[in-house]
Amino acid sequence: MTSRPGGRSSEQHSGALSERDLRVLSVLVREYIERAEPVSSLWLAEHSGVHVSSATLRNVLVRLEESGYVRQPHTSAGRIPTDMGYRSYVDLLIQSRRPPRLPAEVEAKVRLSGTFDGLLDTVSQELSRAAHHLAFALAPVDDQITLRHVEFVALDASRVLVVLVAGSGQVWHKLVSLTDTLSPSELTETANYLNREFAGHRLADIRSEVIERLHRDRALYDSLVAQALQLASNTLEDVAPEARLFVHGASTLVEDASEAASEIPLDRLRAVFAMIEEKHRLVSLLNEYVEGPGLTVVIGAEHHVPDLRDFSLVASTYNEGGRVATVGVLGPRRMRYSRAIAAVEGVSQAVGRLLVEGPSGDSGGR
Numbered sequence: 001m002t003s004r005p006g007g008r009s010s011e012q013h014s015g016a017l018s019e020r021d022l023r024v025l026s027v028l029v030r031e032y033i034e035r036a037e038p039v040s041s042l043w044l045a046e047h048s049g050v051h052v053s054s055a056t057l058r059n060v061l062v063r064l065e066e067s068g069y070v071r072q073p074h075t076s077a078g079r080i081p082t083d084m085g086y087r088s089y090v091d092l093l094i095q096s097r098r099p100p101r102l103p104a105e106v107e108a109k110v111r112l113s114g115t116f117d118g119l120l121d122t123v124s125q126e127l128s129r130a131a132h133h134l135a136f137a138l139a140p141v142d143d144q145i146t147l148r149h150v151e152f153v154a155l156d157a158s159r160v161l162v163v164l165v166a167g168s169g170q171v172w173h174k175l176v177s178l179t180d181t182l183s184p185s186e187l188t189e190t191a192n193y194l195n196r197e198f199a200g201h202r203l204a205d206i207r208s209e210v211i212e213r214l215h216r217d218r219a220l221y222d223s224l225v226a227q228a229l230q231l232a233s234n235t236l237e238d239v240a241p242e243a244r245l246f247v248h249g250a251s252t253l254v255e256d257a258s259e260a261a262s263e264i265p266l267d268r269l270r271a272v273f274a275m276i277e278e279k280h281r282l283v284s285l286l287n288e289y290v291e292g293p294g295l296t297v298v299i300g301a302e303h304h305v306p307d308l309r310d311f312s313l314v315a316s317t318y319n320e321g322g323r324v325a326t327v328g329v330l331g332p333r334r335m336r337y338s339r340a341i342a343a344v345e346g347v348s349q350a351v352g353r354l355l356v357e358g359p360s361g362d363s364g365g366r
């Protein structure tokens with residue numbers, strides 16, 4: 001797994017720093033994350049573990065500032081990390097991180113989720129608890145979605161409620177008007193015909209096949225089959241697989257903002273809440289960042305969207321047999337990256353195992 005920032009990586013810059021400078025930078029970032037206060041050369045001399053004088057450390061801080069890794073919020077204050085400083089720190093974390101371990105009780109909850117959507121919903125809840133940030137789980141649009149079964153429920157003489165269940169567990173409900181009245185037994189027979197013919201087929205392929213059969217000589221079919229095909233056509237014309245996004249822990253954004261009030265303006269916080277409410281915007285953004293399997297970390301100014309430049313995003317994508325899921329967290333730039341990365345990767349690996357086994361532990365979770 002690698003970090004794929006939304007903007008430029010700091011690797012080209014950090015290579016010019018000495019090992020001592022990188023160590024000082026890491027200690028400075030870690031301390032600022034913990035206390036949210038500028039870090040002084042005097043504090044670094046006492047706590048960094050780099051055995052040099054505070055005067056030497058002042059020179060190190062000057063170099064780091066000139067190189068763009070830290071800045072001084074006001075004269076005579078200590079330094080705080082810039083986005084580039086955070087990026088260097090995160091890159092070092094990723095290089096030295098240990099294999100993540102998801103607590104057994106969390107994985108047990110995830111395994112009891114049942115459907116794929118239930119799995120993603122549970123995952124986002126547990127990830128928010130583990131990382132203490134807003135968490136999300138995303139399944140992008142899947143053009144391989146298949147039909148598990150379809151049911152027809154008569155509401156009155158001319159209207160039928162269609163219940164279509166996909167192999168992934170997604171469910172669609174649609175109200176369809178009948179041209180000819182069908183009895184409950186005829187509706188059951190109609191559904192049985194469609195399930196025999198099309199169960200296990202891709203929805204896109206079913207749509208094409210139904211249209212083709214409807215255009216053939218209708219004399220080839222009895223009236224019930226013709227009605228079944230027409231019902232299927234009416235149902236499928238508006239049924240389109242969509243990305244599924246589950247978000248939990250939005251209240252933590254308010255807590256994060258109150259702890260980092262100087263970093264997160266209120267208008268930016270409102271904009272993020274609006275993006276969460278309009279889920280298609282957040283889905284579109286995540287799809288831009290997540291290019292393939294692995295870890296993605298986007299920090300501050302690396303975001304394409306200006307409203308997110310006071311935040312950092314940590315996400316991990318798992319792809320098994322064409323079934324893709326992305327989990328991640330969104331929080332302030334001053335997030336505890338080590339905790340966030342460990343939580344995201346641990347949950348992502350659990351999702352990966354369950355995509356293979358199925359949420360109940362059975363093989364063939366697809």
